[in-house]
Amino acid sequence: MHNLAKIILNLDRRIIYSVVMLCVAIPLIRPFGLPFRVTPEVRDGYELIESLKEGDVIVISCDYGPSAEAETHPMYVALLHQCFRKGIRPVILTLIPDGPGLANRGLEDVLAYQDAEGQKPYEHLESGKDYVFLGFKTGGQAIMIGIGQGFTGTFPTDYNAQETAAMPIFRDAPKLADTKCVFDIASVGYPDFWIPYGTERAGIPFIVSCTAVSAPQYYPYYAAGQATGLIGGMKGAAEYESLVDMAAITGSDGPATKGLDAQSAVHVFIILAIIIANIFYIIDRRRPLSGGVA
């Protein structure tokens, strides 16, 4: 028994890796479609956007790169659909250097989107008037403070090299305080900066959508009301997709909703692995392993 325990406890990582691979692959090919519920932190964010009126301006900060595409990009696409459907005007920017590629692609995809009847409902939207993509600028906190004083000063030109000063959208909302909220979709720690350097200074609501990994650290902000909504990870994005009703818009579940089964399978495997490891650990208690609390 002790030998078995030793073998199990020192299992080659590659065996674990293979099982993880299978747990993801099988549900993707044969989904089982578990139902899920919408959590209040996601609903709060959705409802804030839903409560805005046609013509209102919001800031979407796409602070995620291609590496976090799976978790964050579906959220961006769902949000753009929600905005354009309601006539809300997004000012999109990104604070990380590998952000513009995806932010631009998502925007173009949604603008070119065709519904079931072949109509293109967002075709008439104009850059600079109904939306604007400002692109990337280095500086992080400095940019947040900068747009608090004026968008056009910080971003003299947009991503398409158009002068921003002439844009109607910035006549209505020349600075951060004139917008209705900041929606930060982040795979890096920028929400920590958006609150003190951006939204608290401008006195506007903040919604954070982040990778699941950083969600726990933003709960204090949600609890304190500094963040109106908190959309964490693929599950949060799937919930948002269901609120926006992406299935009705595009005819099939959004990418986040589709991935949730694989998610469940891996979680169950990891928990089983932890339980098995602990059973054998108790059997083989004499040999402590490395790692642990400082």
Add this chain to the structure above:
Amino acid sequence: MMFLRKQLPIILAFVIGLGLWLQAYIPHRTSSAGLTTFTQSWAVILAGCALLLGILSAVHHHWTKIKLRRQGFAYSIITLGAFVVTLVAGLSWWNWPGFGAAKMADGSLFTWIFDNVFTPLAATMFSLLAFFIASAAFRAFRARSFEATALLIAGCIVMLGRVPIGELIPLGGGHDLSDVAGWIMNVPNAAAQRAILVGVILSQVAISIRIIFGIERTYMGGSD
């Protein structure tokens, strides 16, 4: 000369640091103009120049490796080659509509490199975490002590509570496992994170004060 080397940086740090600190309390226009100048121009230019220096350093590192035929120099050739191709693609395939942030031309070589080389490499590197986290959980989540057990139990509850399966595990009273996961996130987690946050903020204030008053001189590279 000594003044330029030692005193001047400290004086500059004091003036700029104190200025930007007190600026926050002054609503007057001059004050926000100063802030704007620093954040929109100075900080951006300094960070940009530093990046250029960094790129020079990296190129030098690989160049030396190739020149001296150090172990693995072939990979440095690949790195430098990829660097040059990307650089040329990025600076020449862009539109040139005057100065200012320019548009990445759709369909350009640079966009193609971004979409088909950079993106998959970054995303795949990141996705390796799925494997690593499974093996880390397997090895590290062991009930070694009371604290470790708390970590383990909280981890398992949240893991189950945050996927659809958790909503299928009832706990009576109309609650299910995802509610417990929600409570853990919102209450004990928020409390601990908040306490850590307060400590970190105070440390940051302290370190900022040391920098402004010239006590902390790490950025000068220690003593001279």
Add this chain to the structure above:
Amino acid sequence: MRSLDLTNTRFCLTALLLLSLVCVLAPHPARAQSPSNPEVTDHPNDDGSAVILSFGLAGDELLELMPQVQIEGVWHDTETAPVLLSSLDKRSDHPEIYGWGVTDGNAELRPDDYYVPISKYVTVGEDGEPSVVPVSPELGEFAVRLVVDPAGRAESHPAGSVQATGQLFNRNMSFRVLLAFLFAGIIMYFILAARRNPNIFIRRIAGLEAVDEAIGRATEMGKPVLHINGLDSLATLSTVAAVNILGRIAGKVATYESDLLVPCFDPVVMTVSQEVVKNAYIEAGRPDNYREDNIYFLTDQQFSYTASVCGIMLREKPAANFLLGYFYAESLLLAETGNTTGAIQIAGTDAQAQLPFFITTCDYTLIGEELYAASAYLSREPMLLGSLRGQDLAKAFVMVMIFLGTLLSTFGSEWLSRLWTPL
């Protein structure tokens, strides 16, 4: 043709004006007979870019309100300029201007008191084109009136006139200024005190005692030591702490004569690290062993940096890995790869999201503030020790405040928690 041109400025501005009016009026169906006591004042604590029109509403008739301004102090009945509104709020929603509501003993503030900030208005130039003018101190006195129902049954209330002025101090910041100066004072005091008497006690920080052991083992095995300063610039203060610790580690490495590798993510951090390490080698009396080429810039793209560092870990097989500073998602990739190579790993970060991974995969982890404390602990330098003592005192102050605040609010007084609520 011109009238059909939708980009016409006049058209845009009119549309804009109407739109903003709709925005203001739609969510606040102010039901009242007529506004009472219209009054215009300077917007307090601002840079002179707004004045405030406040008035009371009573009754239940739905009103359409339109404030208008004139630049001169006296009213003409013609050529008034309509105001572009951004919001219409209750005064009780703006404690930063009017103080807290009735429940806080501010009996002056009734729930039907309204307020409109005026920061821009529309005027028609000599060429007949309308343009939006922002309010500013240079414009002199503003006369403001409130027009009820601009559609016809006009009824206007002159609200007096005022000059928009910029203030030199934001009074809402008083408590924060006090707090910042208090913390600064405490910290400076203890730093100065520590210079006189450097014998300050700090509790043991687990993990730091392992630094010597880790470097010693690297020397025995003839393997290098790897140090990562996190993935942020020196603007992030945990990076400053990490570079500080790097200096201490470099000193020990120099004494033991092993190799130190510092692949950098940020060019400024790289140059500063070079200086710090060079100085440490000089101080340890081993300037010849310093190799600038070991401290170099990799890239500032997160995952190509991670891939390269993982490669270094697997090929150079460092015996000790120090992962200090601010980290993002790459933390687990780095720590797990280091774990497979069997290195002793000491990590430290204030990136709360990444701490769990360091805790589960590294041998020792400095949590949050411990990272900042570590440089003091390692160096025993009076100014760092004093600063740490100062922070402890500030922390104690915050803890007492939390206790008092909870106590007071439980017994119904919001006084202290209001003080801590930023306006």
Add this chain to the structure above:
Amino acid sequence: MTEVTPIGQLLGVWIAAGLTLLIFSFIYKDNPAFKFAEALFLGVSLGYTAVNTYWNSIAPQVIRPLTPGVNFDAWVLLPVFLGLCIILRVIPSLSWLSRMAFAVYIAGYAGMAIPNEISGRLLPQVGSTMAPFTAATWYITPVILLGVFCTMMYFFFSLEHKGAVGRISRIGVVFVMISFGASFGYTVMARVSLLIGRMQFLFFDWLGLPN
């Protein structure tokens, strides 16, 4: 939208898939294929950084204001001088010049940190901890207060962790561990999503399995 030819697109998907597999080979063990991908990645990302720095910092903030015309602004020469000081580090005898630039850069951020950290994070976090005890929130407010207090005690460096202080900070550690466990659990989700994303790419975009 994009003008990429179908050939370019097809080639792109195959190259992307190939590179994905090269990186995945790392989980078996370090190998030349991974080393190749790593070197390529490093080169591309360096190039990307250089291009971005030029277009987003140097072009709009240096060249634009120094070009004669409406945007001309000679004050930019000051930060440009400091920036040049940074680059002059490549000449060892002039490396001390960069200190001035670092002093400005670091102290600037330090100066902005103090008011913003206090206003934006410390005040709201402390303020919202001062919630009244009520019967309805018995499972929230006291637990948060206890957690915050005990955890802060753990980070007290001036006192030895003995006796009462030791016991209180031990409770703090339990809170910290619960928090870390929860974060870990939450993160498993994040990490798995990433793998799902790559698998979706391999199965549906590359192999063209029915979606």
